[in-house]
Amino acid sequence: MAGNGEIQWCFSQVKGTSDDDVTEADIISCVEFNHSGELLATGDKGGRVVIFQRDPESKQASPRRGEYNVYSTFQSHEAEFDYLKSLEIEEKINKIRWLKRKNPAHFLLSTNDKTIKLWKVSERDKMIDGYNLKDENGRMKDPTSITTLQVPVLKPMELMVEASPRRIFANAHSYHINSISVNSDQETYLSADDLRINLWHLEITDQSFNIVDIKPTNMEELTEVITAAEFHPSQCNMFVYSSSKGTIRLCDMRSSALCDHHSKLFEEPEDPTSRSFFSEIISSISDVKFSNNGRYMISRDYLSVKVWDLNMDSKPVECYHVHEYLRSKLCSLYENDCIFDKFECCWNGTDSCVITGSYNNFFRVFDRNTKRDVTLEASREIAKARTVLRPRKVGTGGKRKRDEIGVDCLDFSRKILHTAWHPQENIIAVAATNNLYIFQEKL
């Protein structure tokens, strides 16, 4: 896998229909590779989870291709109604997190605003044939008609992938769940809503520990909400949570049962000269992710991705601008609500690159080593055989070069909020509204 040198990305696959009229239920709301990269799960606004599996042929082929086929589809969550508060509970899947593999089955956690479910996805390719008491259709045989005994045998059958809900963790959150994160101990996980973070055990569904509570006694004093939370990838006692005010708090569960007091507070001091009316809104962190090695973390605010060293909380070690040309357009973005979009960000397997999305179906890949970045577009036009993606550029000056697109020509309804990077290879999955694009490194 290439770590140095620039990666050239080319189109591999696109999933979903190409209709211009998008059913809202088909809009993808989360994308997640599992730990081996063999499976890719997507959740949509209709509460469904679709799992793709790496095509084994494409893996063996030379050059290696990154192709995925549908493996399983199931309805994870349904819309509900909270009668007490007269509020609808959307079935939109907010997050999917995979558990590490312990047996032939796959386990994943999926959550909507209120309920988390543990799903078991397993294969069945054998069936039992030759029961003594039951006939082929499953009906009980008349005992008097049985004259001989036979030993049931396993017969191969067509591969079937079954998804069954194993645990349902409900009624623990008053506010909307925005994150879930599985602990490195693979036994517990956290779920975070706007004001609280709960710690669960995967086996226990009727109780959870509240470990963070930032709800003030007087709601009038509420100034910030929790926007994302994640467990450390190797230290089972540490987790971080980010806020709408642009702060990230690292907490250690060993220090106290209630982790309201952070161990470290990561906040970049605001530049007083650049303070504007929108400063606080654009500083709101929409996603935070630990690096695979556990030494760094990235935070995504509206205009940039920042890399933080866990040992240094005074300022980020790196800052990458995603779409700085939008800084002068914040007023309009506030008017059309785009300023509140929650973009996610993602590391690659070796922590050398970071990917995040933008508008106009653009996404950005930053190489931390070479300090180079590229803007690419996920569009149907490039959905041709192994097209190498051409870097896109947004023109800001008066004179626009030939290939550039002007800021005012950007389509703000086509945005890429969710991206995922294969943990071991250079394959990326990019969710563009209702389509899932899979790009791979040109080999």
Add this chain to the structure above:
Amino acid sequence: MKKNCRRMDVDPPSTSVGITSNLKRSNSAPMINILDNNTSFRDAISPSHLVLGISRNRRFSASFSPGQYSPSLHSSSSLMPSFVPSRVIQLKHEEGMNVMYREASHEKEVQSKLQISQSWEDLTLDRTTHINNTPSEPAKRHSLTDPLHIFTPPLGLCSSPSPTRAGKQWFSPSTSLLRTSSFFVSPSPSPTRRSFATRRSQSPVALRPSQFSVKRKYDIEMEQDSIGNSAKRMNMGTGTPERVVITHPMAHSLSSSSMDPVNSPDQTVPQDIADSMSGSSGSPCSGFKSVEDGVSTGCGMDESAV
């Protein structure tokens, strides 16, 4: 950007005489007249956002002109909500629902105060109390056409959400102080001033088409569609495991390796497993209908969000 400005003509609170841009307030009455110039009060419900179910509901965020306010504004009063991301405001409003009982009892209290203030016996039109010069002057008789100034106690908390309202609550007494002046009821409607009826009786239900109901319609349509096909059979208990074909839009795939559009092999789910799947009713099957939302999802730069 300022397309949605709605000017609200409101009386300035009594203490605001002479105040220009200094927004330090000594009482809890809001400075609507000053905010008026540059605020755009959106509709309480932004239909597109609610129907789309976008959690970042900006029901109450008033837009402030950046140049007008200095940071000192935010620190001067704890009552005025300093500008915070929409989710915070949303939570504050939703919290109001939890204290319905408290508000109901408070409302009763305020209602009784209203009634008292409306009864004429309590009115004193003694001008000598208002004029501190020439106390010897006999009280001038007010002409009948003079507007009456009647000062009721601050009606900041006189509303309580109707429990019968479905859907998201769109005003809460504890937070939307900017709206309290709309409850400043003038008992004798003045010809020179607009009177503001309380908006409590308006039910916002009609304003907002519920996405939930839209979705339900979709589900019902799906069920009706599938009567003839195997999806319906899926729910009937028979011994034979029926194979159900589930197609999902994501099954449509365009791969670069094979340039023909590839449909992944249809997912088959045996009937007994399908029963164990949660929410097996209405699960995706046999193609999709586009749901008529009637909602515009575009948010180009030139479009107004409201």
